[in-house]
Amino acid sequence: MDPRPSEASLVEMAQLLLPGDANALGAAFGGSVMGWIDICAAISAQRHCRQVVVTASMDDLHFHAPVKVGWTVNLRARVIAAFHSSMEVGVTVHSENPLTGERTLTTSALLTFVALDKDGKKLPVPPLLLATEAEKVASAEAHARRTERLARKGTGATWQALVDAPVKN
Numbered sequence: 001m002d003p004r005p006s007e008a009s010l011v012e013m014a015q016l017l018l019p020g021d022a023n024a025l026g027a028a029f030g031g032s033v034m035g036w037i038d039i040c041a042a043i044s045a046q047r048h049c050r051q052v053v054v055t056a057s058m059d060d061l062h063f064h065a066p067v068k069v070g071w072t073v074n075l076r077a078r079v080i081a082a083f084h085s086s087m088e089v090g091v092t093v094h095s096e097n098p099l100t101g102e103r104t105l106t107t108s109a110l111l112t113f114v115a116l117d118k119d120g121k122k123l124p125v126p127p128l129l130l131a132t133e134a135e136k137v138a139s140a141e142a143h144a145r146r147t148e149r150l151a152r153k154g155t156g157a158t159w160q161a162l163v164d165a166p167v168k169n
């Protein structure tokens with residue numbers, strides 16, 4: 001498969017923050033922002049591999065600042081690294097004051113998607129063409145994160161058992 005440039009996976013998406021997506025403080029509800037992040041990142045991964053993808057994980061999710069009702073929510077996503085059947089996608093979210101245009105970073109997240117065929121079988125994805133020094137550094141960091149992420153994946157048995165434990169009255 002021919003390598004694909006990371007610009008080919010760039011996605012820009014905008015939302016208006018309406019009251020239905022707000023919390024009790026009149027700021028964005030985190031779950032709505034997470035849903036938009038998932039969609040924006042999935043489109044980015046699909047642009048890279050031109051296959052259907054599913055979300056395998058979302059991590060490094062941070063809500064840096066609130067978004068007010070009536071403000072614009074700007075999302076950008078881009079493939080940071082391509083592995084075998086999976087890709088890491090980075091997403092940033094900036095609020096925009098509609099009256100002044102002032103933008104603030106409000107959320108950032110990393111997601112991993114896996115390319116699947118119609119029977120749910122994993123498909124190889126194209127390598128990522130690393131053209132700039134920044135792209136090379138970001139991809140190397142993503143490879144290191146992938147090792148940590150996969151090592152952590154099987155380590156949740158203790159806390160999952162605690163959460164799932166029946167409560168004795």
Ligand SMILES: CC(C)(COP(=O)(O)OP(=O)(O)OC[C@H]1O[C@@H](n2cnc3c(N)ncnc32)[C@H](O)[C@@H]1OP(=O)(O)O)[C@@H](O)C(=O)NCCC(=O)NCCS
Pocket residue numbers: 054055056057083084085086087112114122149150153
């Ligand atoms: C994601 C999924 C396809 C992985 O399948 P699997 O058989 O467990 O995974 P494998 O061990 O064969 O790994 C397949 C790839 O996924 C990656 N992967 C698996 N679990 C992962 C995780 N938790 N985080 C990041 N990557 C992961 C592996 O590194 C591998 O990538 P590679 O081919 O590039 O090396 C499978 O768990 C699944 O279908 N999950 C549900 C997805 C879904 O429904 N998402 C919607 C959100 S509700």
